[in-house]
Amino acid sequence: MLVEIKNLRIAFSTPTGWAEAVRGVSLTLGKEKLGIVGESGSGKSLTARSLLRLLPGNARVQADRLAFDGIDVLAASERQMRAIRGKRAGLILQDPKYSLNPVMTAGDQVAEAWRAHKGGSKRAAAQAAVDLLAQVLIRDPARVAGSYPHELSGGMGQRVMIAMMLAPDPELLIADEPTSALDATVQAEILRLMEDLVSRRGMGLLLISHDLPLVGHFCDRVAVMYAGRVVEELQAGELTHARHPYTRGLLNCMPRLSHPEARLPVMVRDPAWLAP
Amino acid sequence: MIAIDGLRVRFGPNEVVHGISLDVPRGSSFGLVGESGSGKSTILRAFSGLNPDWTGKMRLDNVPLDRKRDRAFFRRVQMVFQDPYGSLHPRQTVDRALSEPLIVHGLQDRDARIAQALSDVALPNSVRFRYPHQLSGGQRQRVAIARALMAEPNVLLLDEPTSALDVSVQAEVLNLLRDLQQRRGLTYLLVSHNLAVVAHLCPIIGVMQGGDLVETLSTDDLRAGRVHHSHTAQLRALTVELEDGGEAAARASA
Numbered sequence A: 001m002l003v004e005i006k007n008l009r010i011a012f013s014t015p016t017g018w019a020e021a022v023r024g025v026s027l028t029l030g031k032e033k034l035g036i037v038g039e040s041g042s043g044k045s046l047t048a049r050s051l052l053r054l055l056p057g058n059a060r061v062q063a064d065r066l067a068f069d070g071i072d073v074l075a076a077s078e079r080q081m082r083a084i085r086g087k088r089a090g091l092i093l094q095d096p097k098y099s100l101n102p103v104m105t106a107g108d109q110v111a112e113a114w115r116a117h118k119g120g121s122k123r124a125a126a127q128a129a130v131d132l133l134a135q136v137l138i139r140d141p142a143r144v145a146g147s148y149p150h151e152l153s154g155g156m157g158q159r160v161m162i163a164m165m166l167a168p169d170p171e172l173l174i175a176d177e178p179t180s181a182l183d184a185t186v187q188a189e190i191l192r193l194m195e196d197l198v199s200r201r202g203m204g205l206l207l208i209s210h211d212l213p214l215v216g217h218f219c220d221r222v223a224v225m226y227a228g229r230v231v232e233e234l235q236a237g238e239l240t241h242a243r244h245p246y247t248r249g250l251l252n253c254m255p256r257l258s259h260p261e262a263r264l265p266v267m268v269r270d271p272a273w274l275a276p
Numbered sequence B: 001m002i003a004i005d006g007l008r009v010r011f012g013p014n015e016v017v018h019g020i021s022l023d024v025p026r027g028s029s030f031g032l033v034g035e036s037g038s039g040k041s042t043i044l045r046a047f048s049g050l051n052p053d054w055t056g057k058m059r060l061d062n063v064p065l066d067r068k069r070d071r072a073f074f075r076r077v078q079m080v081f082q083d084p085y086g087s088l089h090p091r092q093t094v095d096r097a098l099s100e101p102l103i104v105h106g107l108q109d110r111d112a113r114i115a116q117a118l119s120d121v122a123l124p125n126s127v128r129f130r131y132p133h134q135l136s137g138g139q140r141q142r143v144a145i146a147r148a149l150m151a152e153p154n155v156l157l158l159d160e161p162t163s164a165l166d167v168s169v170q171a172e173v174l175n176l177l178r179d180l181q182q183r184r185g186l187t188y189l190l191v192s193h194n195l196a197v198v199a200h201l202c203p204i205i206g207v208m209q210g211g212d213l214v215e216t217l218s219t220d221d222l223r224a225g226r227v228h229h230s231h232t233a234q235l236r237a238l239t240v241e242l243e244d245g246g247e248a249a250a251r252a253s254a
Helices: A044-050 A078-084 A106-118 A122-135 A141-145 A154-166 A184-201 A212-218 A236-241 A245-252 B040-048 B071-076 B094-104 B110-120 B125-129 B137-149 B167-184 B195-201 B219-224 B230-244 B246-253
Strands: A003-014 A017-029 A033-037 A059-062 A065-068 A089-092 A172-176 A204-209 A221-226 A229-235 B002-011 B014-024 B029-033 B054-060 B077-080 B155-159 B187-191 B204-209 B212-218
Touching (some): A003 A044, A017 A033, A017 A044, A017 A229, A044 A172, A044 A204, A089 A154, A106 A141, A122 A141, A154 A184, A172 A184, A184 A212, A184 B230, A204 A212, A212 A236, A212 A245, A221 A236, A221 A245, A229 A236, A229 A245, A245 B167, B002 B040, B014 B040, B014 B187, B014 B204, B029 B195, B040 B054, B040 B077, B040 B155, B071 B077, B077 B137, B094 B110, B094 B125, B110 B125, B110 B137, B137 B167, B167 B195, B187 B195, B195 B219, B195 B230, B204 B230, B212 B219, B212 B230
Parallel strands (some): A033 A204, A033 A221, A089 A172, A172 A204, B029 B187, B029 B204, B077 B155, B155 B187
Antiparallel strands (some): A003 A017, A003 A059, A003 A065, A221 A229, B002 B014, B002 B054, B204 B212
16 A cells, blocks of 8 residues: 555644644555545645645644555654655645746756756756656647746646656655646646556556546545545545535535536535534 | 727737627626636726726727726726735725725715625624634635625626635635625626636626637527537537536447
8 A cells, every 4th residue: 555544633733722634534545546625624735745744843743554655654754754755755736836946947947856866967867857848748848948937837837847746756646736726728638647647657646626526537536525534435436426415515516517507505514524 | 888899908019819899788797718818807907997008999888988997987897806815905804995995985884884795795794803814715705795896886897706715615606796796786797717607607608719709609508519619619628528527438438
């Protein structure tokens, strides 16, 4: 198993005591595509980031088991974690505008990632960067390699991010809302690209999003989170047979092109959903 | 209510809107869809007076609009932006944000109007003296809508009003916009890249690509797939594919 999470709890210290943001999440992930869906504040990003131990300093993490490929993340040394972060597990963030270095060319950034994990000469790294940019289906990789992030569109920037994450051949790709800042047309292209790369390289994918139909379309399995818990886990194909009222609510409250409705159903939150 | 004829907008040497025309009858809504950079928001901004470098004809209620707008225009036309985190002043209370339009337009009864505006957008009175950071994203967008309604406009320009919100909150805001339109007879010009959102609120839709309005069609035609331009067909296919998910794929391969 690539990822094992058992009874993960994350809390933040506040002036009034500990505030629990993740309250007992258990998940496993092999070489497959798992989607985590939920609203803002449901704890989906925290869950994914805890795997890389990339949480804010005032967070308290507890778990019966939190392991990446058998390595206990909670007990690992900082040195061991550095060998996982980027190298064995890549992280793609929402907005390439903020996650790329604005004063470095795209090619240099990809080359830097390649050299940091694989070593080798500058020239070899520059060549590898162009190859990687070609792999993420950039038509003119040499030109893009010489461009600065502000000269690239959002979709192009996100491809550069993906190329950078693929450089060290990771086993797991964590994508945290990778397409929320992009247009619908570009969104589909980027997700198809990620899906294709992940299947071709036999990687695991953890896709975090608030868009349930989108995740259902691109993943094998979907975990739905609400208020720090996984309330339902199901096969992507069975999304229409979801049983939890929260999952059903998420599906129903979206306006749909094929089924017009005068009023959208509004989610009525049942306090019982908060119970373990 | 809104009539735009041959509108061209330039940013320096670049023309970004290449002569578009559209009409929105009173009390109706018109939706503009397209990718980023297609010029849809620019049209909205030019109409609201935020982009001065335009040529063509724009009319509000049959009155031609000038480069310079008078105060009456800003009372009749109000805009709601995408991101309520960015469009509300972080150090002003909701009360202050809602008072501002009243002061600018010299309206009386501030207390009663603010209380009314909050209840119109279904916010409790308790949020009145809170700061934006103490509110959720959906509540903030309601405040932004309430602020736009303070001066009692006839026209609301909505620039991606729900794109920054969770889907459950989006449903509430869309219902609110529809209720407000029916209650007050508002005219909407709505911009979004989400076809389903636009179709939900607007009976007529304009599709933008690269600064051109490539197709204007009714929502019924769009839903039924009676489209003429390839870009419209492409946008529609993407939306329908995601909505039907595996079902459509299974049917296609069967």
